Amino acid sequence: MDREKVLQALREAQAEYDIKNLDRLVREAWEEGDVLYAEIVVELTERAVEILFDQNFIWVHIIESEDCEEWIPDGWYSFVVVHPETGQCLTFLKDPVHSGKSRASFRARIRSADDAVDAVMRLAELIEQNLKSRAVE
C-alpha cells in the first residue's frame, strides 16, 4: 500500500470531518482519555480506508480501555470489517503459529498521527490481501 495514497485518503477524511490537526486529536483521545475524540479517531480511520478502496464497508470497532471500571481510552483500537455485498470478513487472519486458529479483528495502537497512518496502511493491506485471496478462489 502506497504511503502517499494513505496520507491523501487521511487528508480527505480529515476534510470531511473538518479536522484541522490530526496529531492533536489522536493524542487528546489517548492522553486525556476522551471517548468522544476516540470515536472520531475511529471514524477517520474507517473513512480513510473506505476512500482508499472507493467502497463502503460494514464496520464494528472497539475503543479499548486502560481501566476495567471506567471507560478511559488507552490508544488501542480494534476493527472488524465485512464486505457489504459478499459478507466476507476482510479483517480475517489465520494464526501463523497455531494452525486451525484464526482472528476476525484487526488491532492497532493509535496514539499519534504517524500511528494513524500506519494503522490505515496495515488495515488496508489486510483488506487487500483478503480481497485478493477471495478473488483467486
Next chain:
Amino acid sequence: MQLTHTEERIKQAIEEVWQELLQEADAENYSLEEYFEDYRKYWDDPCFPNDIPELIMRTVEKIVGRPLSWYCELVRDPAGFTGEYSFVVIDPKTQKCLTYREYTFDGVNVHRFINVAGTVVNYEDIVRLVTKLLNQIQSALAAA
C-alpha cells in the same frame, strides 16, 4: 448443515464448557449458579464478565462441531458496562461472516448487520444468547 441444538443439548454443552474453563484456570469447584451470584454482585465491575464471551462461544463451537473465528464487544456507555455482549462470528473455512444479515423494514431500504447481541444477567440469558447465535449461524450456513 443441520445443527442439533435443543435446549437440553445447549445446557449440557454449557456445563461441559464451564468444567473445561475451570480446569484450564486450575480453579476449585465453582458451580455456574455460584458464578452468576458473584456476577450479579460485581455487575459494575466489567472485568468480571470477561468469562462470558468464552463460555458462550465455546458452547456454540461445541455444538457446531468445529472452531469458529469470533469477536466480542462488551458494550459500554458513558455510565459503564451495559451488560450487553455483541458477537461477530466468522466461518474460518470460507471467511464469511455468519452473523451477517439484511433486513428491510419498508421494502426499499436494506439495513445490514454483522453482529448478534444480547444482555446477560443470569444463566437463562446465556442459554438464550447461545440459541440466538446458533439459529443465526444455522441460517447462514444453510444459505451458503
